Amino acid sequence: PWSPAWPRGAPWGPAGPHGAPCFRDVSGGGSAVIDMENMDDTSGSSFEDMGEMHQRMKEEEEVAAEAAATEDDAADDGEFLGMKGLKGQLGRQVADEVWQAGKRQASKAFNLYANIDILRPYFDVEPVQVRSRLIESMIPVRMINFPQKIAGELYGPMMLVFTLVAILLHGMKTSGTVIREGTLMGTAIGTCFGYWLGVSSFIYFLAYLVNAQITMLQMLSLLGYGLFGHCIVLFITYNIHFHFLFYALWLLVGGLSTLRMVAALLSRTVGQTPRLLLCGSLALLHMLFLLYLHFNYHQIVEGLLDSLEGSNMAAMQRVARDVLKLPVVVNATVKSQ
Amino acid sequence: PVKQGRNRTKRRKRSKPFAGLSDVSISEDIPVEGDISVPVGSSRQDDEFSTLDEPVKDTILRDLKAVGNKFVHVLYPKRSSALLRDWDLWGPLLLCVALALMLQGGAADGAEDGGGPQFAEVFVIVWFGSIVITLNSKLLGGTISFFQSLCVLGYCIMPLTVAMLVCRLVLLGGSGTASFVVRLVVVSASFGWSTFASTAFLADSQPPNRKALVVYPVFLFYFVIGWMILTFSTSQ
Numbered sequence: 416p417w418s419p420a421w422p423r424g425a426p427w428g429p430a431g432p433h434g435a436p437c438f439r440d441v442s443g444g445g446s447a448v449i450d451m452e453n454m455d456d457t458s459g460s461s462f463e464d465m466g467e468m469h470q471r472m473k474e475e476e477e478v479a480a481e482a483a484a485t486e487d488d489a490a491d492d493g494e495f496l497g498m499k500g501l502k503g504q505l506g507r508q509v510a511d512e513v514w515q516a517g518k519r520q521a522s523k524a525f526n527l528y529a530n531i532d533i534l535r536p537y538f539d540v541e542p543v544q545v546r547s548r549l550i551e552s553m554i555p556v557r558m559i560n561f562p563q564k565i566a567g568e569l570y571g572p573m574m575l576v577f578t579l580v581a582i583l584l585h586g587m588k589t590s591g592t593v594i595r596e597g598t599l600m601g602t603a604i605g606t607c608f609g610y611w612l613g614v615s616s617f618i619y620f621l622a623y624l625v626n627a628q629i630t631m632l633q634m635l636s637l638l639g640y641g642l643f644g645h646c647i648v649l650f651i652t653y654n655i656h657f658h659f660l661f662y663a664l665w666l667l668v669g670g671l672s673t674l675r676m677v678a679a680l681l682s683r684t685v686g687q688t689p690r691l692l693l694c695g696s697l698a699l700l701h702m703l704f705l706l707y708l709h710f711n712y713h714q715i716v717e718g719l720l721d722s723l724e725g726s727n728m729a730a731m732q733r734v735a736r737d738v739l740k741l742p743v744v745v746n747a748t749v750k751s752q
Numbered sequence: 753p754v755k756q757g758r759n760r761t762k763r764r765k766r767s768k769p770f771a772g773l774s775d776v777s778i779s780e781d782i783p784v785e786g787d788i789s790v791p792v793g794s795s796r797q798d799d800e801f802s803t804l805d806e807p808v809k810d811t812i813l814r815d816l817k818a819v820g821n822k823f824v825h826v827l828y829p830k831r832s833s834a835l836l837r838d839w840d841l842w843g844p845l846l847l848c849v850a851l852a853l854m855l856q857g858g859a860a861d862g863a864e865d866g867g868g869p870q871f872a873e874v875f876v877i878v879w880f881g882s883i884v885i886t887l888n889s890k891l892l893g894g895t896i897s898f899f900q901s902l903c904v905l906g907y908c909i910m911p912l913t914v915a916m917l918v919c920r921l922v923l924l925g926g927s928g929t930a931s932f933v934v935r936l937v938v939v940s941a942s943f944g945w946s947t948f949a950s951t952a953f954l955a956d957s958q959p960p961n962r963k964a965l966v967v968y969p970v971f972l973f974y975f976v977i978g979w980m981i982l983t984f985s986t987s988q
Contacts, residue, residue, distance in 0.1 A: 531890050538891040542964040570892070574968060577884070581976050588983065600873055 537569040537632065545571050552640040555674035559681045567632040572611065572639020578646050579607045583708065586653035606708075607642075614638060614700050618680075621696060625689030627680065637676055638701075644672030645705050652709060661709060669705045673698050819843045826907045829949040836900050836953065844906020847913050848878045851977075854916045855984055874980070881973040882906060889958065889966050896957035905970070908950035911942035912974065916981045923986050935982060943978035947971055 548571055556563060583603040612635075619634045621627075629637075648668050652661045677694040684690045803811060819842050852874035886901040894901075919935045951967055958966050 531887070535891055535893070538888075539893075540965065541961060545965065570888075570965060573888070574972075577969065577972060581972055584976070585979065600876065 534569070537567065540568055540570050544568075548640055549643055552643045552675055553668070553671045555671060555678045557678065559678065561682060562628055563679045563682045565629070565633040565637055565679055565683075567630065568636050569632075569639070572636055572642070575639055575642045575646060576607045576611050579642055579649070580604050582646060582649050582653065583607065586649060586708075589653065610704055611635070611639060611642065614697075614704075617700075618693065618697050621693050622680075622684070625684060625686070625693060627684040627689065627693060629680070629683050637679055641672045641676045641701060644668045645708065648705060649708055665702070665705055665709075669702055673701045676701065815840075815842065819846070822907055823910060826910050826949050829952040836896070836904065839900045839903035841899070841903060841906065844878075844882075844903065844909070847906060847909045848875060851878070851909065851913045851916055854913075854920055855980065874977075877976060877980075878906070878909065881976070885969045885973055888969050889954065892958065892962050892965055894954075894958045894966065896954065901954065904950055904953045905973070908946045908953070908974075909977065911945040911949070912939075912977050912981060915939050915942035915978070916984070919981055919984060920986075923984075927985060939978050939982045943974050946974045946978075950974075 544566075548566060548568075580603045583606065584600060587599050587603065615631070615634045615638050618638070619629070619631050622629050622634070648661070648664045651664060677698055680694050680697060681690055684693055818838070819840065822840075822843055852871045855874055856870050882902050882905040885905060886898055889896065889901060890898070915938045918938050922931050922934050922938075925931060947967070947970060950970055951963075954966065954970070955963055
């Protein structure tokens with residue numbers, strides 16, 4: 416039930432009220448409606464294909480326009496110069512073509528807006544849709560005979576990853592590892608994006624091997640919404656340090672979001688061994704990542720400290736917070752006073 | 753005098769035997785006409801906007817006045833488009849540097865590394881965060897230009913910078929529960945203010961049904977900065 420109508424007639428409309436170009440202007444021609452859901456279900460198109468297709472269509476338009484312009488120029492030049500200008504004209508035309516090609520390449524590389532235009536359909540959501548998808552990410556559906564719908568959308572996953580980065584920063588700072596700030600933030604961003612992109616690519620690769628019906632975009636969206644459970648668990652357990660609470664939440668919330676992803680993957684895979692391989696690796700990675708983020712984080716950072724300043728270790732000695740300690744309820748913010 | 757000279761030339765030509773030939777090559781016979789007077793009075797209006805010969809002090813003062821004017825707009829957000837129309841990045845730079853300098857020298861910094869990473873972290877969070885928010889709003893279909901959005905988000909850090917100043921002053925008095933409560937109130941108020949002000953400026957450029965999606969990253973951005981200010985404590 417999600418079909419974004421994406422007007423693609425004139426990507427460069429006239430300037431808007433604040434000097435910004437209007438993107439939703441369809442005055443330049445007929446608008447092509449791309450129903451991404453249908454395309455995904457046939458699995459004839461992947462994330463990259465969409466971008467490439469858009470780029471190709473734009474390029475074709477540009478080339479046609481330039482060819483027409485060149486023809487006009489050539490006609491004028493021929494009339495003016497007559498026969499003796501033919502050789503110079505040919506050279507000029509070649510040079511002109513080279514110049515045009517170079518210009519097209521450069522503008523393509525530097526045109527930020529064009530790249531934004533490619534990504535735009537993946538951010539075409541309503542607040543209600545995002546809310547319902549967040550809730551659905553915690554509800555596993557027991558329907559594995561028929562392929563489940565997976566929304567191909569990137570707004571929710573992106574925001575969840577950034578939220579997870581913020582929560583990780585908070586956790587790392589309140590866990591007593593308040594040193595090397597730049598490294599902390601780089602580590603947080605690297606961990607979250609690395610997990611999201613890396614595991615998505617890995618599972619997509621596995622799915623490709625076992626011939627599962629899923630695209631890269633759907634994989635990114637599925638795993639991204641799966642991080643919602645991680646966000647909840649980590650946000651609670653970074654502030655309330657109960658071991659029992661963490662394990663309960665880990666099994667309940669983390670397990671539910673993992674089950675939801677596993678069910679969606681199961682419904683799109685055929686055969687016992689492929690299902691076991693795909694879903695086993697995904698569930699293992701997802702559950703272990705949560706454990707890793709909760710327990711192992713500041714130890715990793717302490718390892719970094721060891722390597723950075725091996726000489727004055729005595730000052731940096733600090734007890735790992737969560738390992739073998741009496742459960743204490745401490746509001747972390749008050750603790751930092 | 754020009755007219756006299758031309759008449760004299762004509763007279764001389766008429767007396768020559770091959771007057772027709774000389775007409776072919778000599779072009780001075782064609783009268784040159786036109787108004788070559790320079791308009792003196794009209795250029796005075798342009799000179800008023802010329803900044804070439806004004807003192808450097810005037811230039812700096814005018815720019816500072818523009819920046820200060822935008823500060824007032826942030827303090828009293830009334831959906832004016834002045835902050836959007838002529839954007840600049842001086843104010844955001846000033847605020848960001850001020851915030852980073854004030855956040856420096858806390859207990860979080862090690863004794864030997866001089867607090868460098870703290871400064872860099874604030875800098876990176878402010879600029880990287882603004883860029884992410886801007887890209888997000890563009891992806892959601894906002895009709896605001898890149899630097900306009902950066903300008904608004906940067907200027908709207910001002911309440912949080914003020915809160916940081918207050919926090920440092922409060923921390924001079926001591927760091928007990930009372931001071932924590934005071935700081936919590938101040939930071940919460942300025943966080944709400946920042947979010948409200950930036951939303952007031954950015955909301956007009958967004959599709960009405962998607963404002964919540966645009967506001968969420970803005971909220972997260974100011975929340976992280978506010979949390980950094982709240983958890984700041986000076987080294988004893």
